[in-house]
Amino acid sequence: MKIVLVEDSEVIRKQLVRLLAEVSGVSVIGQADNEDAALELIRGTSPDVVLVDIGLAEGSGMRVLERARQIGFAGKLFVLSNRDPDFYEMLCARHGADAFYDKAHSLDRLVADLQTAADAKHAS
Template sequence: MPDPSPSPIRVVIVDDQAMVRQGFGALLDAQEDVSVVGSASDGSEVVELVRRTRPDVVLMDIRMPRMNGLDATRAIHAMPGLAHPRVLVLTTFDADEYVFSALRAGASGFLLKDATAEDLVSAVRVVASGEALLAPSITSRLIADYAARPAPRDTSAVLSLLTERELDVMRLVATGQSNAEIAEGLFLSEQTVKTHVSRILAKLGLRDRTQIVVAAYESGLVSAGG
């Protein structure tokens, strides 16, 4: 007897523009593996909506009245007794001042609102699978911003939790390489790289690859252009 089809990815859309909510909703509902289970026009509505609908992914606008996407992301991840959904932040600005704070608040990725329909659907699937996602222009912004910052604080005590091989993997994750690319570069199996990434996340108390990138730059393990 064939295995039953997997449950669709449950998505909540949060945006203060009705046309955006309706457009994204129609696009995602047209996918066989995605189901839009709710929408909200303001970040202040999303906590109760998430509690009620239990989505896998929240598409979060970053600039909204009353409660912005940053505060809403924090509120979602502060909810006790609930499997927290993955938050994919949608923004019009690739140089948004909220990018770094939202990553620290628990966002799993960023996508610009001018992305193609195919990119949006793919992004939902990527973050739902447990991976992290950053638009290329956002990654460039991350690197440029850290290059302009003062010298990082001493985090040697934190990095000392990692083995030399884990540090190697962390550096390569921070440059945007996939597990397959890291495996090829370090002459390891892809499964071994996945194990190293899992151990880095556990040892440093990080949520996903996006936070590994931030931690690598903040700690000085990786520097722009180096």
């Protein structure tokens, strides 16, 4: 399963790449730190999942969600953020996200959901 990672912090991107390397059947095929680079990667690589932070170096993760759907991206859009999930989870869903994960408290759930998706893709 191919993943594009959209995160403005290089440190966090590296941590996530290490974490995702432990998920069987998952490969990070591209990384971006801003909105335009994210959309270029999505268009050029056709990932299965885009894992996006709300706050980016340039642009916005919310706009990545919207624009990805506008260009016909049919894969999963997962948001990984440290923003208040009580507020942002619903907002992200309205902008096209399939799931919202809190960076501090939901990494185990993210890994489990990605493993489930990778297993399902492999089985099909």
